[in-house]
Amino acid sequence: MKYSVITIGREFCTGGLDIAREVARRLGGPMYDKELITLAAKESGLSEQAIAAGEKRPSGSLLYNLYTMGSDLPLSDQVFVVQSQIIRGLADKGPCVIVGRCADYLLQNKADYLKVFIHADMAFRAKRIVEVYGEREQSPEQRLRDKDKRRAAYHRFYTDMKWGDARNYHIALDSGALGIDKCADMIASLY
Amino acid sequence: MKYSVITIGREFCTGGLDIAREVARRLGGPMYDKELITLAAKESGLSEQAIAAGEKRPSGSLLYNLYTMGSDLPLSDQVFVVQSQIIRGLADKGPCVIVGRCADYLLQNKADYLKVFIHADMAFRAKRIVEVYGEREQSPEQRLRDKDKRRAAYHRFYTDMKWGDARNYHIALDSGALGIDKCADMIASLY
Numbered sequence: 216m217k218y219s220v221i222t223i224g225r226e227f228c229t230g231g232l233d234i235a236r237e238v239a240r241r242l243g244g245p246m247y248d249k250e251l252i253t254l255a256a257k258e259s260g261l262s263e264q265a266i267a268a269g270e271k272r273p274s275g276s277l278l279y280n281l282y283t284m285g286s287d288l289p290l291s292d293q294v295f296v297v298q299s300q301i302i303r304g305l306a307d308k309g310p311c312v313i314v315g316r317c318a319d320y321l322l323q324n325k326a327d328y329l330k331v332f333i334h335a336d337m338a339f340r341a342k343r344i345v346e347v348y349g350e351r352e353q354s355p356e357q358r359l360r361d362k363d364k365r366r367a368a369y370h371r372f373y374t375d376m377k378w379g380d381a382r383n384y385h386i387a388l389d390s391g392a393l394g395i396d397k398c399a400d401m402i403a404s405l406y
Numbered sequence: 407m408k409y410s411v412i413t414i415g416r417e418f419c420t421g422g423l424d425i426a427r428e429v430a431r432r433l434g435g436p437m438y439d440k441e442l443i444t445l446a447a448k449e450s451g452l453s454e455q456a457i458a459a460g461e462k463r464p465s466g467s468l469l470y471n472l473y474t475m476g477s478d479l480p481l482s483d484q485v486f487v488v489q490s491q492i493i494r495g496l497a498d499k500g501p502c503v504i505v506g507r508c509a510d511y512l513l514q515n516k517a518d519y520l521k522v523f524i525h526a527d528m529a530f531r532a533k534r535i536v537e538v539y540g541e542r543e544q545s546p547e548q549r550l551r552d553k554d555k556r557r558a559a560y561h562r563f564y565t566d567m568k569w570g571d572a573r574n575y576h577i578a579l580d581s582g583a584l585g586i587d588k589c590a591d592m593i594a595s596l597y
Contacts, residue, residue: 334572334573379572379573381523381525381572381575382525382570384578385579385580386577386578386592387577388576388578389573389575389576389577392576393576401592401595404592405584405588
């Protein structure tokens with residue numbers, strides 16, 4: 216089976232983005248992560264800041280409520296709808312790698328796509344979060360738990376699937392134990 | 407990282423046993439599945455029939471109660487204790503593949519071992535259960551759900567881990583989508 220579209224869900228600071236970038240390079244197609252914010256902003260007429268705010272689960276924040284005013288749909292739902300259309304369109308265009316944003320759920324009826332999940336243990340990720348984003352007042356472990364909780368909640372809200380359950384993915388890998396390069400190798404070996 | 411011991415957890419009728427056998431062949435070591443029943447029988451003095459009954463979660467069945475009589479521990483706990491000792495001993499002896507029986511949990515403090523989970527969708531497994539075990543009065547889907555439920559319950563009872571959660575394994579693969587041979591290739595590529 217040849218896969219032309221690969222979706223990668225990941226826990227925070229697992230190197231999932233590096234893996235996605237390397238897989239896209241070998242696949243010879245683009246990778247979409249933050250790029251989806253820019254595309255959604257263009258498509259919707261909303262600012263990139265609004266899209267980024269909408270990528271979070273409905274909160275009561277002032278910024279969030281400001282952007283929601285004047286629409287029947289909460290901002291996060293508007294963003295989800297726009298990004299869903301964009302993701303489906305990109306997947307139809309040709310080989311690409313899409314990171315996060317419930318793409319696994321959105322493309323589930325597509326024949327030639329591969330669903331990947333990347334995870335790693337707390338110690339590996341705690342080291343990485345400090346290397347990449349520096350120290351904060353909160354402990355690295357608490358920051359990671361917060362981020363994971365948000366991703367899981369967002370995914371569950373829009374898909375009703377269990378984020379991180381092996382059975383939702385064709386392949387799930389521990390990047391901390393196997394190494395980032397080896398994970399990219401294994402995914403790339405599938406096409 | 408070289409892995410000398412590989413544990414394989416699997417949903418029923420995913421071809422997990424074929425994958426384990428092929429991986430063991432390439433690793434050049436033995437594979438333990440039903441063999442653990444024979445070893446546990448020898449070690450404990452119980453019959454193989456008693457061990458097989460004890461591998462299920464405590465039930466109220468007559469056979470189960472018969473074997474439990476005269477011991478302070480329920481039969482399933484006796485079997486778990488004996489098998490745990492055997493599994494730890496085998497893992498210390500050298501390269502091998504161990505299928506099921508909470509080996510992922512028992513060996514979690516061992517450095518050079520790889521935890522694998524194999525799953526597949528209902529359609530793939532329903533076809534396989536009929537091919538391998540024939541038709542029954544119950545639908546293939548119901549038989550699979552029953553088996554999975556037992557395995558999950560057994561695993562949760564003794565380990566308190568979530569059976570099938572990607573984060574409990576180094577690598578989790580969909581044998582229905584990827585193919586049994588490809589799964590064996592990918593696992594073998596790790597040593």
